[in-house]
Amino acid sequence: MPKTKFQEVIFTILMVFVMVYAMICYNIALNMDGMSSTVFLSAFHELVIMAPVAFVLDFFFVGHIAKRTAFRIVNPEKENPFHLVLVISAVSVAWMCPLMSLAATILFKDAGSEFVAVWLQTVALNFPAAFFWQIFYAGPFVRFLFRQIFREKAKAPEVSNSLS
Numbered sequence: 419m420p421k422t423k424f425q426e427v428i429f430t431i432l433m434v435f436v437m438v439y440a441m442i443c444y445n446i447a448l449n450m451d452g453m454s455s456t457v458f459l460s461a462f463h464e465l466v467i468m469a470p471v472a473f474v475l476d477f478f479f480v481g482h483i484a485k486r487t488a489f490r491i492v493n494p495e496k497e498n499p500f501h502l503v504l505v506i507s508a509v510s511v512a513w514m515c516p517l518m519s520l521a522a523t524i525l526f527k528d529a530g531s532e533f534v535a536v537w538l539q540t541v542a543l544n545f546p547a548a549f550f551w552q553i554f555y556a557g558p559f560v561r562f563l564f565r566q567i568f569r570e571k572a573k574a575p576e577v578s579n580s581l582s
Contacts, residue, residue, distance in 0.1 A: 419503075420564070429564050434472045436556045437548070438518070439465055445522065445540075446548050464526065469470065471521050476514060484509040507557050508549070515548045516541050 420426040442461040447453040488505040519540040523529055530534035 419561075423566055425564075426481075427477070428567065429560070430477045432560045432563055433556065434469050434476060435465075436560050437514075437552060438469050438472045438497065440551050440556065441518070441544060441548055442468060444551075445544070448543065464564060468521065472514065472518060475517050476510070479527060480510055480513040480517070483513060503557070503561075504553065507552050511545070511549045511552050515545045519544050 420429045439461055441458050442464045443453075446457045446460050446464075450457065473569050484506045487509045488502050491505050492502045494502045520537055523533065523537040525539050527540070
């Protein structure tokens with residue numbers, strides 16, 4: 419997990435890219451009635467709009483809420499610390515999915531007078547995919563990448579200076 423603000427920025431950028439790109443692909447595939455190779459290229463057009471929105475929401479608001487909530491639910495000193503990671507991930511999805519669905523409804527859907535209904539449908543379609551993508555794929559993948567980028571230096575064994 420990130421230990422500095424710089425690491426937090428990098429972690430958030432990685433997570434935003436992996437989550438937002440996948441969810442955009444998912445939504446385009448839903449709109450096209452199936453997956454095709456054009457989905458992957460089309461997603462980049464929306465990514466340049468949705469990724470900054472997701473970064474701002476996650477870095478400045480949702481990330482803090484998720485961590486605070488998780489520490490109320492899980493005591494990492496008494497429980498497996500991975501439980502904390504799972505709760506942070508779940509709470510993040512619980513906040514980000516409705517917020518990002520709202521942004522997508524405003525920016526990409528012509529909802530008109532059915533705005534609330536279209537937004538709620540978008541949330542309902544996106545939440546299961548976002549939750550399972552985050553818990554089983556994006557979260558583990560991004561944490562793996564993050565560990566590769568920010569490898570902790572192994573401490574050298576202490577050498578005694580005594581001549582005994």
